[in-house]
Amino acid sequence: MADVPGPIHERLAAALADDIVQGVVPAGARLPSHRDLAYRLRIGLVTVTRAYALLERRGLVKSERGRGMFVAGGTGAAPNVVDMSVNTPPQMLADRLLAATFQALAREMDAATFGSYHPPMGSLAHRRTMARWLSGHRMEVPPDRLLITNGAQHALAVAFAVALGTGGRLFTEAVTYPGAISLARHAGIAMTPVALDGEGLRADALDAALAATAGDAGRRAVYVTPSLHNPTGASMAAARRADIVRICRAHDVLVVEDDIYSLFAPRDLPTLADLMPERTFYVNGLSKTLSPGLRLGLLAVPPAYLNAARAGLQATCSMASPISCAILERWVVDGTVVSIGTSIRMEAAWRMASARETLPELRVPCDHAGFHAWLPMPLLAAERTARRAATAGVILTPPTAVMPDPDVGDSGLRLCLGGPSRADLTRALTTLRNLLDSRADEGEERSVAV
DSSP, X not given: OOSSSXXXXXXXXXXXXXXXXXXXSOTTOBOOOHHHHHHHHTOOHHHHHHHHHHHHHTTSEEEETTTEEEEOSOGGGOTTOEEESSOOOOOOOOHHHXXXXXXHHHHHOOHHHHTSOOOTTOOHHHHHHHHHHHHTTTOOOOGGGEXXXXXXXXXXXXXXXXXXXXXXXXXXXXXXXXXXXXXXHHTTOEEEEEOEETTEEOHHHHHHHHHHXXXXXXXXXXXXXXXXXXXXXXXXXXXXXXXXXXXHHHTTOXXXXXXXTGGGSOTTSOOHHHHOTTTEEEXXXXXXXXXXXXXOEEEEOOGGGHHHHHHHHHHXXXXXXXXXXXXXXXXXXXXXXXXXXXXHHHHHHHHHHHHHHHOTTSBOOTTOOSSEEEEEOXXXXXXXXXXXXXXXXXXXXXXXXXXXXXXXXXXXXXXXXXSSOHHHHXXXXXHHHHHHHHHHHTTOOOOOOO
């Protein structure tokens, strides 16, 4: 049974919902019969029936006459479920724009071009286009220091491999991007969580952590998101960025800078790569700026590590999609990237304002216009709230997914605001408001400051 307040059938439904949304019980799986589950759990048959009915109303399971109860084909597509676990931008692409783009590409791209291998790091023309896109809203990088990757996650994988080799130790925020945690664990990289505050990674805590491991064997690197940190939304002021750079130089460590939310970053705030180009691997991509369907990332590499990065890229991917590169080239030239970016910023601002109005407890900087927000609370309370939200039809990121070490640091819930429709988002936020109010009524601590 789920460790949440409420009747037994609600606790059973919460436990099953958690297993379904986490994939422990896959889509299409047949659930035990009502009588069998009641016998195994030593509960009443009516209790199981009520729990199954609750799951069916929420679109997580479906009953087939004469066959039993089955997990629905895709929880994300269930009509009553709102998925707030995936950090994706609001959908701003129009069908007509996409159709016109493909029609133009069909006229311009011949079979020989489509059927040819391109350089693993991207053609010079496409790297120039990527550099032009980046310079239009963020920073200047020479095309010869850019590698085009299959999304920002791929860029992170290459950067980690080059910076740390086999094993190594990665220093990062006490809560951070789940994809980076997965990559590090997959590569056998040890992670050291570092305390953060309202501006993100704390310079004094990083200094102490690096000093404490100065004599350890193996390479060390720092993974950091200075602008719109995922999941807390914190952004470093210029002084904090300068402190981080000073400390990393003093301890002679490399830095992997994740700037995937550069669309929302002020131009007057330098990147760490601007301040420290000789030891910063700079990661960006288009999935959070334009559309998840445009799987292009970029990796700006310190000059001394270019050969190693090219080798790492070639070992993991033959080339980025030439079609995606051609789409980007067309959209940069005709101004579509600027138009879509403006629309995403406006939509994100509306969604963030709606979230803050419904959930004043959210930790959101006053100028934050991204599409994720952070609700700090103790880990146990966060896990209980996530389970209850799943039972109520709102899927949240598992709290431990953003923690390099679940035993160290603060916890909370990441709310991904960009994916659902406006109507679904409003419904989900209201559901969370009700859950938090019920926690308060039951005497639980609603949230704690980070």
